[in-house]
Amino acid sequence: MSQDIYVLIEHNQGQVAEISYVMLAAGRQLAGIHGSQLFAMLLGYQAQGLSLDIAADKLLYIDHPALKEFAQDAYLLTLTEIIKSRQPRVVLFGNTTIGSDIAGAVSIALGLDLASSCRYFTSDGKFVSQICGGKIMAEGNLSSGTTLLTMVPGGYKPEEGQSEHPPVIENFSPPVLDNLRIKNIKFIQPESFDIDISKESILISVGRGIQTRDNLELAENLANSLGGVVCASRPVIDQGWLPTTRLVGKSGKHVKPKVYIALGISGAPEHVEAITGSETIIAINTDPKAPIFDIATYGTETDLFDLIDVLVEKVEAAKAS
Amino acid sequence: MKIVVFVKLVPDLVEELTVDPGGTTLDTTWLRMIINEFDDHAVEQAILLKEKTSTQVIVIAPDFDGVDEVLFTACAKGADQIIKLTGDFSSINNHALARAVASRIKILQPDLVLTGVQANNDIDGSIGPALAACLNQPFVGYVSGVTLEDNTAIVQKEYPGGVIAEMSITLPAVLGIQAAEQPPRYVAVSKVRQVMKTSNIDEQPLDELDNSGFPEVTRMFQSETSAHAEMITGSPDEIADRLVSVFKEKGILQRTNR
Numbered sequence: 001m002s003q004d005i006y007v008l009i010e011h012n013q014g015q016v017a018e019i020s021y022v023m024l025a026a027g028r029q030l031a032g033i034h035g036s037q038l039f040a041m042l043l044g045y046q047a048q049g050l051s052l053d054i055a056a057d058k059l060l061y062i063d064h065p066a067l068k069e070f071a072q073d074a075y076l077l078t079l080t081e082i083i084k085s086r087q088p089r090v091v092l093f094g095n096t097t098i099g100s101d102i103a104g105a106v107s108i109a110l111g112l113d114l115a116s117s118c119r120y121f122t123s124d125g126k127f128v129s130q131i132c133g134g135k136i137m138a139e140g141n142l143s144s145g146t147t148l149l150t151m152v153p154g155g156y157k158p159e160e161g162q163s164e165h166p167p168v169i170e171n172f173s174p175p176v177l178d179n180l181r182i183k184n185i186k187f188i189q190p191e192s193f194d195i196d197i198s199k200e201s202i203l204i205s206v207g208r209g210i211q212t213r214d215n216l217e218l219a220e221n222l223a224n225s226l227g228g229v230v231c232a233s234r235p236v237i238d239q240g241w242l243p244t245t246r247l248v249g250k251s252g253k254h255v256k257p258k259v260y261i262a263l264g265i266s267g268a269p270e271h272v273e274a275i276t277g278s279e280t281i282i283a284i285n286t287d288p289k290a291p292i293f294d295i296a297t298y299g300t301e302t303d304l305f306d307l308i309d310v311l312v313e314k315v316e317a318a319k320a321s
Numbered sequence: 322m323k324i325v326v327f328v329k330l331v332p333d334l335v336e337e338l339t340v341d342p343g344g345t346t347l348d349t350t351w352l353r354m355i356i357n358e359f360d361d362h363a364v365e366q367a368i369l370l371k372e373k374t375s376t377q378v379i380v381i382a383p384d385f386d387g388v389d390e391v392l393f394t395a396c397a398k399g400a401d402q403i404i405k406l407t408g409d410f411s412s413i414n415n416h417a418l419a420r421a422v423a424s425r426i427k428i429l430q431p432d433l434v435l436t437g438v439q440a441n442n443d444i445d446g447s448i449g450p451a452l453a454a455c456l457n458q459p460f461v462g463y464v465s466g467v468t469l470e471d472n473t474a475i476v477q478k479e480y481p482g483g484v485i486a487e488m489s490i491t492l493p494a495v496l497g498i499q500a501a502e503q504p505p506r507y508v509a510v511s512k513v514r515q516v517m518k519t520s521n522i523d524e525q526p527l528d529e530l531d532n533s534g535f536p537e538v539t540r541m542f543q544s545e546t547s548a549h550a551e552m553i554t555g556s557p558d559e560i561a562d563r564l565v566s567v568f569k570e571k572g573i574l575q576r577t578n579r
Contacts, residue, residue: 012480069486072450073459097480100439101462101497104450108419113536116446127536130544132441133334136347140538147536150446181459181491185475190483202573226568227575238362238500244483251463251479251499259571266334268441280571282564283550287335291544298567299550300560311561318565318574 001146003036006088008079009054010098011042012070013187016050019094022153024055024161026121027092031057033125034089040167043067043078048169055163064174071182072101080109081175088146095150097251103150113143117269120155133268134291153273194245195229201258202228203278205248207271208235209264209285209304216241218308219263225315231255233271249274263304267292322376322469324367325429327422327436327448328395330354330385334441340541346412347442347541356391359437365501366467367435368399374469377401379429381422383410389522390513397508397516408527415448416534421527422448423455431493433474438462438497445535449497459490462497 005027010017024040031038040056042048045068051059060082066074079102083091091106093099095117107114115138118127122139127149129138197203204223210216216230223230231246231253248255250270256277263284265271272295275281283296284304293299300307332338333353341348367378379402380395382388392403406421426434434456439447453460465485466477478486479499490496553563568574 012484017481071488072453072461076454097463097478100447101450101460104415104419104446104448105454105460107446107534108416108451108454111534113534114416114446115536116443126539129444131444132332132338132347135334135338135544136340137542137544138444138538139540139542140536143536181494182461183489185487185489187480188477188485188487226573234500235358239504247483251481252483254481259568259573280567281550282567289337293550293552294544294548296550298553298564300553302557302560306557307560310557311564314561314565315568315574318569 001087001089003034003089004039004086005030005034005036006039006041006086006091007056008091008093008099009040009042009050010094010096011044011047011050012098014050017094017096017098018158019096019099019151019153020054021158021161022156023092023094023151025156025158026151028055028160029121030090030125036089039088041079041082043075051169052166053162053164054167055161056167059167059169060172061169062172062174064177066177066180067174069184070098071180071184072105073180073182074177075102076105076109077175077177079106082172083110083112083146090142091146091148093148093150095152099150103148107148112146112148114148114150115140116150118149118151130269133266134272135289152269154276191243191245194243197229197231197246197248198253198255200229200255202226203231203248203255203257203259204228204261204263205231205233205265206236206263207233207265210236213239213241215305218304221312222261222308225312228259233265233268262292262296263308265292266290267295322374322433323429323431324370324376324378324433324435325426325431326360326363326367326378326380326395326400327434327452328360328364328380328382328391329357329418329440329448330382330387330391331357331440331442340543345538345541349411354385354387357437357440359439359498361505362501363435363437363498364395364398364400365503365505366498368506369502370467370469371399379404379431381406381425383413383418384408385410392522393513393517393520394508396520397512398506402523403520404523404525406527407524408530412532413530414445414532414535415443415451416445417530417532419448419451419455420531423452425525426456432472433469433492434495435498436495438464438499447497449495453495456493456495458494460495460497461488461490463499464496465500466502467496
């Protein structure tokens with residue numbers, strides 16, 4: 001087994017996902033600890049151009065039409081070949097719509113240990129993962145064999161995984177990719193008729209704590225008063241109370257408003273990763289242990305149902321004075 | 322067409338979570354378990370497919386406290402068969418569950434397996450991809466729409482930024498459900514009670530569980546963050562005043578023109 005650290009570069013429709021750079025930063029730390037090299041793995045089709053700002057010692061490039069976009073079966077066949085032949089110390093995947101689909105399958109297929117939702121590595125190389133909506137952390141040693149990990153954002157700055165010097169590219173021949181069972185048909189872009197919440201400067205976001213569809217009116221009143229827009233976390237969107245264009249989270253929009261007001265949002269990691277770019281976060285939640293308070297600028301445990309009407313009145317009064 | 326839905330119970334995060342005195346696992350003594358919400362969506366998606374095509378729906382769940390109610394509820398929603406896997410699941414991980422469930426699924430030979438895309442206590446990856454690998458089947462996760470055509474599933478897979486990929490998967494396959502096409506339906510308690518009288522849970526004991534596939538955890542601890550919000554306390558009136566001053570500082574209050 002080598003001591004090298006491998007990172008799977010995630011990309012979609014010609015764009016490298018930010019988590020890739022986070023993993024390169026983490027991978028650089030691990031390579032330092034193990035005195036080894038950092039390899040990036042780029043699976044794609046005529047996609048070498050995506051490698052330009054990747055901060056790795058080497059980039060393993062695998063080119064095949066079946067790898068043009070992510071497909072779990074083609075990725076599984078390719079990654080198992082690479083890992084079998086290179087035997088890295090560690091392989092990092094994103095805890096994402098791409099990495100999470102593939103890491104567990106590689107783990108079972110090759111009999112390698114997998115830890116998910118790793119946020120950072122300690123200075124002596126232990127992984128620290130978050131579970132239970134970010135309320136509990138689990139720390140552990142890498143296994144003796146190749147260890148697979150999926151990573152969540154938050155522990156490393158993406159800029160640390162970027163470089164002005166393109167990495168040395170090494171081509172790796174893809175395995176036979178015939179009889180694949182997953183095919184990409186088309187990509188559907190988010191509906192264009194709605195506003196783009198990632199460009200709004202004031203967002204009033206509602207979570208499970210809003211309880212009913214009728215209560216959305218409270219958030220709308222506050223949004224109207226502040227000149228903001230209402231958006232939501234996953235449970236509210238899944239109820240069909242707001243369109244998916246208003247979803248803030250891992251598979252929704254990442255937002256960066258001046259002020260983000262979270263009403264009844266607990267702060268699950270999938271939501272938090274999408275709002276950390278906000279200038280000011282105000283969290284209103286009756287659960288004093290809600291993880292949202294760990295990243296908010298201001299917080300209050302007051303019941304939103306007691307607060308919002310009063311707040312709207314005061315905002316109106318302040319505007320008129 | 323036959324669909325198996327794998328469902329598990331997870332800690333209710335509304336409750337206080339504590340670490341076991343041993344320091345490496347969650348203290349389960351007072352832990353309240355609820356259905357993994359993504360699994361609830363997987364059940365709903367299966368029932369929706371059953372309503373469109375003639376499909377048999379089988380729901381399988383490992384024996385956690387409260388599982389009977391979860392299984393009977395699935396039955397009340399329209400599941401045709403409910404199976405409880407029995408054994409010692411106190412320290413089980415997803416690798417062991419995947420292997421165990423795969424052994425049952427191989428006997429049932431479904432065309433499609435649905436499960437939640439993730440669970441809040443996943444620590445060795447989510448179960449779907451591991452299950453698919455055990456079955457040597459393709460996997461697509463983060464799915465929010467499924468249509469069945471002969472031996473193919475057409476699915477909508479969610480990507481960041483609201484982008485959706487439409488994909489076709491040759492069956493048999495495993496799908497990780499992010500959201501059903503409609504919110505999980507509500508069933509009245511009285512209907513669940515009625516089902517309890519007329520339906521049976523098929524109990525199947527599991528053999529020895531193989532937990533390999535996860536690195537050893539040496540320490541588990543409550544999330545301790547370096548930063549915490551500045552907490553605003555007082556009456557709603559006082560809190561609102563403070564928030565208004567924050568809005569002013571941020572320059573987001575636009576005076577009304579008179």
